[in-house]
Amino acid sequence: MxxxxxxxxxxxxxxxxxxxxxxxxxxxxxxxxxxxxFAILFARFFYLQVIQHDYYATRAEDNRISLVPIAPNRGVIMDRNGIVLARNYTAFTLEITPSKIENLDAMIEDLGKLVEIESKDRRRFRKLLDESRSFESLPIRTRLSDEEVARFAANRYRFPGVEVKARLFRQYPLGSRASHAIGYINRINKTDLEIIEKNEQAANYRGTDHIGKTGLEQKYEFQLHGETGYEEVEIDAGGHAIRSLSRTPPVSGNNLTLTLDAKLQEITEQAFGDRRGALVAIEPSTGGILALVSTPTFDPNLFVDGIRSDEWDLLNNSPDRPMVNRALNGAYPPGSTFKPFMALAALEIGKRTAGQTISDPGFYNFGGHHFRDDKKGGHGTVDMYKSIVHSCDTYYYMLANDLGIDNIARFMGSLGLGSRSGIDIEGESEGVLPSPEWKRRRFKSREQQKWYAGETISIGIGQGYNAYTPIQLAQAIAVVANDGVFYRPHLVRYITDTKTGEKVLIEPEPLRTLAWKPENIEIIKKAMVGVNKEGTGARAFAGAEYVSGGKTGTAQLFSLKGAEYRAGKLKKELHDHGLFIAFAPADHPKIALAVLVENGGFGSQSAAPIARMVLDYYLLGKLPKGAAKEDDTPEEEN
CATH class of the missing domain: 1.20.5 (Single alpha-helices involved in coiled-coils or other helix-helix interfaces)
Structure with missing residues (x-):
């Protein structure tokens, strides 16, 4: 069982x-x-084909169509009279389309036997190749000569994918004239890209290789650049261009018309000769810059397509520092050009009257130290008029002590000394307006931070810690010439919109009006007129057909310690700087200026003759016979 x-x-x-x-x-x-x-596949298919249809259709179209940027024509820069200072011109370039070439290196080697291709050209091409797509045309050589174009044309059949094209290039037709004001363009670098992205301009700079680096080219970059155009190109799966589908043309950049007078600029630069220095001329009633000179200068055309290393070394290592904009970046002691401002401060604050006198024995004794006057034996009895006309140091030693450093700093600050003027160029220096507060910020140790009463004495004659830029001095005298109305200095007069042709005026911008008494201003102006009639500027302005006001100045580079200044026994780089400030015509000023000649010696000797040439041309249309020459027998001043 x-x-x-x-x-x-x-x-x-x-x-x-x-x-x-x-x-x-x-x-x-x-x-x-x-x-x-199958349900998952169907769901995915439904998601991709129905829900995400528009998205993937757009991506597929993007893969088929590529947008090729077309760089716009950069805006033109002109002076106040329509003289072109920066423009564009067309030149032939040799260009390669990488996608059409099998062996790129071999092709470039063969091209080099026909047309000269330097190592810098190859480096630039490789950089562009890394940043571009294979079907875009890239330049291997720019600015071909007619002979090179003809030589390539005869051999073009040997180089498929290589062609000659016309491209736009920046040109500065007046060469080095006003180069520190206009600036230059150069190839875009990493820092430039960060600025472009910060300003949300990345899309508009596709296809653009250059950007403004200095001057107006930099400041007004986004106005001058224009709007990039695009060409729709159909490409195959291999990334090769098949045909052009549509084209959106670029829009040229806006044009700048300046307050600058190119002829006045030329005459001023010629007046300096081979001397180092700076000049800034301003229209007092608007703040418009008539001339902005820094010498020596440089040719901005050198930078357009990448400056050669030997040329850069020559500029960068020159002891004359031609790349430094002395008008905006150089800070110098003002010397005796400081005295009219000191006198005006004394009148406004009530420390002096015009008729009040002092007795000048040739020195000022303070704290057991003799502050020497420039004239042995002194100037005798000195009132305010004489103190400016004959540049009496002793008068201003005493005045500085009576005013005190706080009053001096406050008044000079109201004139714009020791602060950026706000001119429409980047990189302006502040200079140094000395005060106890400044000294506390400047130095670390308590002993260094202490302000000594003797330091105020030197400040009174424009020495000591005083250091101002030429544009600050020009602005200060322009304010005096304009009876206390303070305008922001500017170079651009109006911007022309290339789309509409509309001119957008850059309105003169009065920053403030200083509440000076008219009678006090007249006292200072009258004394400055006396400088050019009978004082330290009389030799330079002898026979002038207009009445002008001025003040000479000499800035010491080191302490003489009581010794007499003898230029012949010093190296040139230790010679004093020569300065001059001026305005004209005296009754209704149309121009105010400041001149600096580095190591030029006395201002009456070096700077005042330059000012005379500038005023003669601007007011009378007179052309100078030649550059200013040194006069070895001027009336001395400091």
Missing amino acids: RKFALRTRYSPQNTHDSDIERFRFRVVIAASVVVLG
Whole structure:
């Protein structure tokens, strides 16, 4: 019975049924997996083809169509009379389309046998190649000569994918004239890219290789650049261009018309000759810059397509530092050009009257120290008029002590001395307006931070810690000439919109009006007129057909410690700086200026003759016979 029971439980029929059940279960599971898989595929298909249809259709179209940027024509810069200072011209370039060439290196080597290709050209091309797409045309050589164009044209069949194209290049037709004001353009670098992205201009700079680096080219970059155009190009799966579908033309950059007078600028630069220095001339009633000179200068055309290393070394390592904009970046002691401002401060604060006199023995004794006057034996009895006309140091030693450093700093600060003028060029220096507060910020030790009363004495004659830029001095005298109305100096007169032709005037911007008494201003102006009639500027302005006001100045570079200044015994770089400030015509000033001649010696000798040439041309249209020459017998002043 046991054996029968076992046979019944494990019969073949039962085993078969069990296998069938397991098989059916597996089939159900497999079918479920398959159905689920198809459901997932269908869901994904539905998502991609229906829900995401627009997105992927756009991407597919983008893969088929590429936008090739077309760089715009950069805006033109002109002077106040329409003389072109910066423009564009068309030149031939040799260009390669990498996608059409199998062996690029071999092609470039063969091209180099036909047209000269320097190592810098190859480096530039490789950089552009890394940043561009293979179907874009890239320049391997720029500004081909007619002979080179003809030579390539005769051999063009040998170079598929290479062609000659016309491209726009920046040009400064007057060369080095006003280069520190206009600036220059050069290739875009990493820092420039950060600025472009910060200003949300990245899309507009696709296809652009250059950007303004200094001067107006830098300050008005986004006005001058224009709007980039685009060409829609159909490409195949290999990235090769097939055909052009449409074209959106670029919009040229806006044009700048300046307050600058190019002819006045030329005459001023010629007047300096080979001397180092700076001049800033301002229209007092508007703040418009008539001339902005820094010598020596440089040719901005050298930078347009990448300056050669030897040329850069020559500029960068020159002891004359031609790349430094002395008009805006050079800070110098003002010397005796400081005295009219000191006198005006005394009148306004009430520390002096015009008729009040002092007795000048040739020195001022303060704290046991003799502060020497420039004239041995002194100037005798000196009132305010005589102190300016004959530049009496002793008068201003005493005045500085009476005014005190806080009053001096406050008044000079109101004139803009020791602060940026706000001119529309980047990189302006602040200069140094000395005060106890400034000294505490400047020095670390408590002993150095202490302000000594004797330091105020030197400040009074424009020496000591005083250091101002030529544009600050020009601005200060322009404010005096304009009876206390303070305008922001500017170079751009108006901007012309190339789309509409509309001229957007840069309105003169009066920053403030200083509450000076008119009679006090007249006292200072009258004394400055006396400087050019009978004082330290009389020799330079002898025979002038107009009445002008001026003040000479000489800035010492080191302490004489009581010794007499003898230029012949000093190295040239240790000679004093010559300065001159002026305005004209005296009754209704149209121009105010400041001149600096580095190591020029007395201001009456070096700077005043330059000012005379500038005023003669601007007021009378007279052209100078030659550059200013040194006069070895001027009336001395400091």
